[in-house]
Amino acid sequence: MKSLAIVLAAATMVLTPRVVLAADEAKSDAKYRVATDVPYAVPANPRQMLDVYAPPGAKNLPVVFWIHGGGWVSGDKSVVQVKPQAFAEKGYVFVSVSYRYVSDVKMAAIMNDIAKGIRWTHDHAAQYGGDPDRMFVMGHSAGAQLAALVCTDERYLAAEGLPSLAFIKGCVPVDGDTYDVPMEIATTLARSKATGEPLLKFGHPEKFGDPQHQHDLSSVYHAARGKHIPPFLLLHVATHPETTAQAARLRDVLLAEGIPAKTYAAKDTDHEKLNARIGLPDDPVTKVLYEFMEEALKK
Numbered sequence: 001m002k003s004l005a006i007v008l009a010a011a012t013m014v015l016t017p018r019v020v021l022a023a024d025e026a027k028s029d030a031k032y033r034v035a036t037d038v039p040y041a042v043p044a045n046p047r048q049m050l051d052v053y054a055p056p057g058a059k060n061l062p063v064v065f066w067i068h069g070g071g072w073v074s075g076d077k078s079v080v081q082v083k084p085q086a087f088a089e090k091g092y093v094f095v096s097v098s099y100r101y102v103s104d105v106k107m108a109a110i111m112n113d114i115a116k117g118i119r120w121t122h123d124h125a126a127q128y129g130g131d132p133d134r135m136f137v138m139g140h141s142a143g144a145q146l147a148a149l150v151c152t153d154e155r156y157l158a159a160e161g162l163p164s165l166a167f168i169k170g171c172v173p174v175d176g177d178t179y180d181v182p183m184e185i186a187t188t189l190a191r192s193k194a195t196g197e198p199l200l201k202f203g204h205p206e207k208f209g210d211p212q213h214q215h216d217l218s219s220v221y222h223a224a225r226g227k228h229i230p231p232f233l234l235l236h237v238a239t240h241p242e243t244t245a246q247a248a249r250l251r252d253v254l255l256a257e258g259i260p261a262k263t264y265a266a267k268d269t270d271h272e273k274l275n276a277r278i279g280l281p282d283d284p285v286t287k288v289l290y291e292f293m294e295e296a297l298k299k
Contacts (some may be wrong), residue, residue: 032056032088035128036078040097040120041113047101050117051077053084053094058129062136062169062297063093065121067114069141069275072102072207086279090290093130095121099146102207107217114146115156122162133167136293137230140275144176148219148250152229166228170296172289174235174278175271177242178204179250180221181214187242220253231260231299233292235285237274238265264288 032053041048055061064087068075077098087094099113118137125132139147150156151171154163178184185204192199208214215221223229232254234247247263254261266274266285277283 031085032094034084038120040117045100047098048113048116049077050095050097050120052121052128053088053096054128054130055088055091055093058093060126060131061091061093061129062134062293063095063121063125063130063132065118065135065137066094066096067137067139067143067146068096068098069139069143072107072110072142073202074101075142081276082279086286092136093125093128103202107208107213111146111149111156111217112159114150115160115162118150118157119160119162122167134297135168136170136172136296137168138172138174139176140174141176141271142178144173145178145217145219147171148173148176148179148232149217149222151232152219152222152227153216154222154227164228165230168228168230169299170230170233170293172233172235172292173247173250175237175240175243175274176234177246178208178217179219179246181208181218182211183249184242184246185214187245220250223250223253223257223259225257225259229254229257229259231292231296232262233289234261234263235274235289236263236265237269237271238267240271243271262292 032055035052037049038052039049066080066083068077068079077096080096084094097114097117099110099117102110118135121135122132137147137151148171151165151168154165157165173179181204188199188204191197208217232251234251236243236247238244244265251261251263264285269277274285278286278289280286
């Protein structure tokens with residue numbers, strides 16, 4: 001099986017992406033091909049790279065752009081559990097992105113990383129058998145906030161030369177608690193006062209900045225008609241009060257603006273298991289996710 005061709009502008013040829021197979025190269029049943037450590041920014045930075053997983057013989061397939069969690073201070077593109085194989089088997093190209101941490105840069109710079117990663121994916125999707133005009137943006141935890149924001153605040157992608165959100169066919173934030181950052185900060189403060197639980201030394205106020213930045217980095221304040229905001233599926237843990245409230249808050253704001261949105265409360269799970277089980281054949285969340293994606297691609 002031939003390696004994936006990786007074509008980058010001369011300015012980005014700082015590192016050579018590593019191309020491997022998910023199964024032995026001599027076998028004909030490889031589940032997917034993967035190009036790892038592909039730089040999407042100049043100069044190349046280890047935190048500004050992505051991995052591309054493509055089914056063998058892929059051509060004009062929809063693309064899943066995945067954003068990891070980790071509280072904006074940890075996590076990595078490589079922690080994707082069964083997602084690459086699961087999405088490859090369903091006929092999707094899967095892209096997983098890393099980004100810089102808020103301990104090193106401002107939150108807005110992280111958003112710029114996400115936008116640059118999406119721009120790179122849009123430009124190069126066809127080389128991996130993907131359709132640049134049929135993309136789904138998804139993310140877990142901190143990645144959920146980043147996914148929701150880039151799909152509602154068009155300014156980040158516009159700054160990268162993508163003035164319309166129309167190529168994004170769906171957004172799937174997974175168990176995020178910061179679609180409305182001021183609301184989450186107020187909730188955390190009230191809980192601390194009521195229970196005596198100490199506040200984190202490097203919590204949301206420190207990560208998101210002053211009230212204006214908190215507002216600006218909240219997807220609920222960017223939902224509006226006429227912006228080609230895609231349909232949303234907000235997955236959350238049923239027993240997690242804060243992610244449940246945040247999912248309902250964003251859903252209601254989107255619906256008020258005429259944007260299709262629905263929530264799904266996952267039962268018998270937790271924050272990490274919800275993410276880890278996405279793609280497993282017996283996972284009810286995965287079934288709902290696939291149905292959402294199939295419906296979105298019909299429009």
